[in-house]
Amino acid sequence: MKTTHSRLWLAITSLFVLSLACSTFAPEPTATPLATITNTALPTQTSTPRPTKIPKTPTVTAVPFGTAVLNDEYEVDIVKVRKLGSVYADNSHQWFANDGYLFLELGVKVTNKRGTPVSITWSDIYTFQGRGTKYYPNWGGYKEAEMGANLNPADISFKEITDGDEKIKYSEVLFLRVIWTVKDSNPSKVFFGFGTSPLIQVIVD
Numbered sequence: 001m002k003t004t005h006s007r008l009w010l011a012i013t014s015l016f017v018l019s020l021a022c023s024t025f026a027p028e029p030t031a032t033p034l035a036t037i038t039n040t041a042l043p044t045q046t047s048t049p050r051p052t053k054i055p056k057t058p059t060v061t062a063v064p065f066g067t068a069v070l071n072d073e074y075e076v077d078i079v080k081v082r083k084l085g086s087v088y089a090d091n092s093h094q095w096f097a098n099d100g101y102l103f104l105e106l107g108v109k110v111t112n113k114r115g116t117p118v119s120i121t122w123s124d125i126y127t128f129q130g131r132g133t134k135y136y137p138n139w140g141g142y143k144e145a146e147m148g149a150n151l152n153p154a155d156i157s158f159k160e161i162t163d164g165d166e167k168i169k170y171s172e173v174l175f176l177r178v179i180w181t182v183k184d185s186n187p188s189k190v191f192f193g194f195g196t197s198p199l200i201q202v203i204v205d
Contacts, residue, residue: 076194108178
């Protein structure tokens with residue numbers, strides 16, 4: 001009987017020691033988070049203006065923004081002007097202008113006066129400042145429309161323009177959303193041209 005009690009006491013003592021050891025060395029429970037939030041910074045890039053070749057010299061005297069220009073081929077009207085601090089081309093890339101520069105966004109409406117479909121390249125859509133080099137857009141988008149249509153160019157999606165020889169074709173009306181990197185001269189005087197049309201002067205302050 002005494003042996004039985006001794007064995008029972010030994011078993012209880014062993015369980016107590018094991019329990020104490022588990023409470024001492026077992027890892028603390030880890031709370032499971034409801035969500036993991038990762039902040040991914042957008043890569044910032046600076047844009048580089050790209051020069052454009054102009055096959056014909058348009059009218060030297062520019063008209064002020066707000067006045068449509070026309071010749072035998074086009075009627076061109078800048079319907080929207082915006083100065084941008086940065087450009088979001090997609091959800092992964094954001095561009096900032098270098099010091100001394102700004103981004104100029106133009107919304108343009110072009111009416112075909114030829115009577116036949118028009119094909120024009122990005123290099124034929126340009127800006128320049130002073131007597132400087134002519135540049136086609138860093139970013140651009142377009143939408144073809146019928147005669148008499150009115151669209152908001154700000155609703156047109158755009159992309160980075162890397163090929164100035166890429167062609168744009170339209171029959172009646174073309175709406176453009178185009179963005180350039182220009183010098184920040186405060187105010188900045190910019191001349192806009194579309195193909196052989198007369199120039200339009202835009203002043204950005």
